[in-house]
Amino acid sequence: MPVKGDTSPNRWEHFPHDADVGIRGRGSTLADAFEQAALALTGIVTDAEIDPRTSVEVTCEAPDVEVLLVEWLNSIIYEMAVRSMIFGQFKVTLSNTRLQGSMWGETIDQAKHLPACEPKGATYTALRVAQEPDGTWSAACIIDV
């Protein structure tokens, strides 16, 4: 299970967009890339450490893996909003275009997490989920903030 700040080959990054933020997760498997994309989503909000105090489970389904990435990220955004939480660890299990996700985190605390901005929704812009020539997986899209 990847933890924020992990040094494994799995990793995430942000890429520029005029008004918003692009996120990209990379991993040795598609599920790893989805977990990394989730960490990139949290990275929009905060650089602070997050205690894995509470876990939340979600399931999503979509017609293809690209829309599934958007659904997964939007389900995290939803849980963040209604629970007023921030998540620092994710676990994804995939079976075709059905996803089972677990996330661990804590109640957001302005003093501790210094949240920069709130993700409004994952978009289909710059949406790309693909296996790269080197065999690793990449999962990317723009997040409206």
Place this chain on the structure above:
Amino acid sequence: MDPARFTRIDQTTWQIEPTGAMRVPGVIYADEDLIRAMDDKVYEQTTNVATLPGIVKAVYVMPDAHWGYGFPIGGVAAFDADEGGVISAGGVGFDVSCGVRTMLSHLKVSDIAPVQKQLADSLYQQVPAGLGSKGAITLDPFEMDAMLKGGARWAIERGWGETRDLARIEERGQMAGAEPSCVSNRAKERQRREMGTLGSGNHYLEVQAVTEIFDEEAAASFGLKQEEVVVTIHCGSRGLGHQIGTEYLRDMLPAAAAAGIALPDRELACAPIKSEVGQRYLGAMRAAVNCALANREIIGHYARRVFVHFFPNTDLTLLFDVSHNTCKVETHKADGASRQLFVHRKGATRAFGPNHSDLPEALRKTGQPVLIGGSMGTGSYVLAGSPSSEEKSFASACHGAGRAMSRHAALRQWSGRQIVDDLAERGILIRSPSTRGVAEEAPGAYKDVGAVVMAAEQAGLARRVARLRPLICIKG
């Protein structure tokens, strides 16, 4: 963008001739420098929107345009339902009815100066801002539906606002046709505790000074006086609007396919206005408009409470409240006839010119106030809709400065702490839960708002009335 890609009609009008699947031309209003600085994605997205069924006249693009979702931000497009016209969730945006209101305090800058710091602290305390902030209002299912139907009128009936405000809010504060039953329980759940919160990103509450007047007569009719203080609020429909945008974008993908609409970009997902999904989205989107109108009314009420505490005889009066992420049914002249059109404005402000029947009597002679947010360091503008805006852009104008640089690049260039200190030295007090958020919103990350409004004026969309400089900025 390379200016050579356009047919230049005049100094500030750049036309993309229809080619391929484009049904209408694209028209960008900007000066040459703004055109050169614009992302090529604006060109691409403009031509994509021009391919959608039932589009009327042209896709219009405002001087502050930048790369958006399907539609460029700063895009205006009108559709005729009788000609297979569509409605697009991306053409409205995730933050449905995000907008700006400006209230007049009738105080002088010199009245504020002795208590500026305390005023900033009180506003920051009273107006929940940023992720993780909590509103004081929790809505049960009954109240949620009442809010979604009632808009600002609902807020006023509950004691969070003044009846006299209604005349100066678009739709008289209450959008007709809202259908709470078209809003999912998840969207309602996201909003349950978010009423009266500012949000984050580029949303703010500012105390501003009128620092320059361009049009004495219009300024007088708007009640704007040199060195007087106003309060401006920029925010939208919060979690509810975001969730509606997210869900309907997803639902419109199969709807577009079922209607045989070839989408050049998935983000352009849309549904025929005369379809089940189209009608449901309209009902939900209008409910989200009411949510945004109620939210700004409540935050305005909080600002009033704080001002009365410091200045017992003050009365904040509403100049105007206008949204810049909407789709509205309006009557416009197109192809020689008066037609009822569904006008999408994504990052564009309605800008009715003088004598428009929709304007309240007090504003009819001057035209509609068009409120333009700049960055927290440079200031904002109040414009008035021009008589030619109807012909030029379905009565629309720009909405802000527009970003010149990504958040990513801004973070690399500036420290939030430094910006707060620098602005404090210039008499601008920033209050925000996040220094990183401040860095991402650095004044230098935005285009020159002065150039944007000048281009809007030269293009005949709206004329400048006054410039406002910030004194206090509460940033989410």
